[in-house]
Amino acid sequence: MRVGVYPGTFDPLTLGHMDIIRRGAKLVDKLVIGVATNPSKSPMFTLTERKIQVGREVADIPGVEVVEFDELLMNFAERLGATIIVRGLRGAGDFEYEFQMTGMNRALNEDVEQVFLMADVALQPIASKLVKEIAVYGGDIRKFVPPQVAADVVARVAEQGLRGS
Template sequence: MTALAPRIGVYPGTFDPITLGHMDIIRRGARLVDRLVIGVATNPSKSPMFTLAERKAQIMRETADIPNVEVAEFDELLMSFAERLGATVIVRGLRGAGDFEYEFQMTGMNRALNDDIEQVFLMADVALQPIASRLVKEIAVYGGDIHKFVPSAVATDVEARVRQTGMKGQ
């Protein structure tokens, strides 16, 4: 009898900062694969609040209790990253119709690059659907309470960064 190769999944994103919605998708995605790699992306179109190393450290801290999750940085095409890891699945979260439109287009492009890697979409928990990293940062900049949107330690990180940089709402 031949042993099956471990099923490796990739959950890519900027995670600036990681939210409770991201954590929901990570926990659920980790149940679908033997190994889930959280791919922390550099995204030249965004101006992150946290460096790549800081985001990676936050995610490692927040996922330390999930044994089959690891965190890796990447600065290349998602499909190249997934191929390099031997991944067979890309895990993505959907919050609503806007996410669907974007993911629909990305899936088509990714399949054109490598149709052997499946895209799996998980709907965010209904209570977590409105959460977006950019909104969390905006709320924090204006002095709002973000503790119901991100893990507690991440809220502390965001609040400290806002104080440190003197970010103020415009």
């Protein structure tokens, strides 16, 4: 069985993420969505909330499982028996970051390949950070995230009084 991992913070899950998940799931027998902690980010949603959100949105995609993780990606992949890391690319900025990460990951575990999927052209501008910013300033995010995720984000903005002026 070929196992792949698609890691990310998914805060929030976007239509771009969903595109990569659907396409990545076709490359492997089992695709594990690794919902990660990330000490360099301040998430809007807790790790458990993000796992639930992602799980809800991928429930209809065969062979996809959602797992939380808080460890080195290569250790996580090895523990799962994964041989492929799936990553999405939107543009040159993503490439520079991913190029560096690939080198580091390769040094940690050369048996795990990294596969890059270009995001659908229509979805390339979407970034979780921008979705949150648009929501905080009262913009309509329904074009960028699944409907229930949009509702979750709007509710969180209202709940935390994050709305800007």
